[in-house]
Amino acid sequence: MTPPISSPTDEQAIDLLTQMVRLYSPSKQEQAVAQLILQTMARWGYRAEIDPSDNAVGHLGEGGRQIVLLGHMDTVPGEIPVRREGDLLYGRGTVDAKGPLAAFVVAAVRAGELAGLKVTVVGAVEEECASSKGAHYIAERLRPDYAVIGEPSAWNRITLGYKGRLLVDYVLERPMSHTAGQARGVCEEAVDYWLRLRAWAEAHNCEKRSRFDMLDPSLRSISSTSDGLRERVEMHLGLRLPLGLDVPRLLEELEGWRGAAEVRTHAREEPFRAEKSNPLTSAFLGAIRTEGGKAVFLTKTGTSDMNVLGPRWRCPIVAYGPGDSALDHTPEEHIDLGEYLAAIRVLTGMLRRLAQGPS
Numbered sequence: 001m002t003p004p005i006s007s008p009t010d011e012q013a014i015d016l017l018t019q020m021v022r023l024y025s026p027s028k029q030e031q032a033v034a035q036l037i038l039q040t041m042a043r044w045g046y047r048a049e050i051d052p053s054d055n056a057v058g059h060l061g062e063g064g065r066q067i068v069l070l071g072h073m074d075t076v077p078g079e080i081p082v083r084r085e086g087d088l089l090y091g092r093g094t095v096d097a098k099g100p101l102a103a104f105v106v107a108a109v110r111a112g113e114l115a116g117l118k119v120t121v122v123g124a125v126e127e128e129c130a131s132s133k134g135a136h137y138i139a140e141r142l143r144p145d146y147a148v149i150g151e152p153s154a155w156n157r158i159t160l161g162y163k164g165r166l167l168v169d170y171v172l173e174r175p176m177s178h179t180a181g182q183a184r185g186v187c188e189e190a191v192d193y194w195l196r197l198r199a200w201a202e203a204h205n206c207e208k209r210s211r212f213d214m215l216d217p218s219l220r221s222i223s224s225t226s227d228g229l230r231e232r233v234e235m236h237l238g239l240r241l242p243l244g245l246d247v248p249r250l251l252e253e254l255e256g257w258r259g260a261a262e263v264r265t266h267a268r269e270e271p272f273r274a275e276k277s278n279p280l281t282s283a284f285l286g287a288i289r290t291e292g293g294k295a296v297f298l299t300k301t302g303t304s305d306m307n308v309l310g311p312r313w314r315c316p317i318v319a320y321g322p323g324d325s326a327l328d329h330t331p332e333e334h335i336d337l338g339e340y341l342a343a344i345r346v347l348t349g350m351l352r353r354l355a356q357g358p359s
Contacts, residue, residue, distance in 0.1 A: 053137035071101030071150025072127030100150030100321025107347035130267030152323030161273030164241030287349030
């Protein structure tokens, strides 16, 4: 028999997030956080499990309609000492994205029994690496009516879209030549490849006004080695892909510029933008107004699990969560606990409104 559902206090909500942040969980090391979430869910009345992909999954309610609240448990590398300064909680993952995930866990319980609505909360693995293992697993096993992806946007902002992604690995190795000769070194060849890509992106972007519509290339790393007989350069590039980009043409260009180098493209995710008007966004707008805020819709230049789930589920979907996304991946990552609690109230109100249907 399922234990009765309690209503976590603000102190319990803050304690849950603090415990989650204290467990260092870079990608592929999420087990301890998953166990914490599993135990918390079970204690608060969820039907909870760790699924075969290592996601922490909990269900509340038995309604015919389902909403999935999916956040990720992993973080980028780099430990930040967990500390609290007034209303600010510092630590890796406070913003990206344990804050949003903890808010999901608390809000679903606070919403109580929702007639006709089943709420599923997922703590997904490996969002911060190119695999998105947890989201891909869930994508094939659930078909929800609504979905919310846990990413920081501030308590009164709703994210509708993310750019896509393509990673490029460039490797060139060949016999050494004298630097006084006419042969170009492998490092020069690699830099030329990068400059060609950047120029191509600038030409694509010349008439674009919105950053969301631009192709953003980045040089992530470049390194060279030599043993005196052969020289080698490795370069890793990242591309943020806008909607409408002719990707086949871009791939042809990347291949055509490579010369004698080996070029591999991988981790491709398509850009995605959700619809703005539907029962899910209406429920969010009403809940934010109830908290005294004016909702703002936005799109982002990164990627998230929305890129994986949005095209597959084809249901009303948004990304939402407390925190300042400018602090993602930084040494000063922290969250305002007042905003965290406000986001929990918004999520709780959203779930109740969604269960009630159109007002």
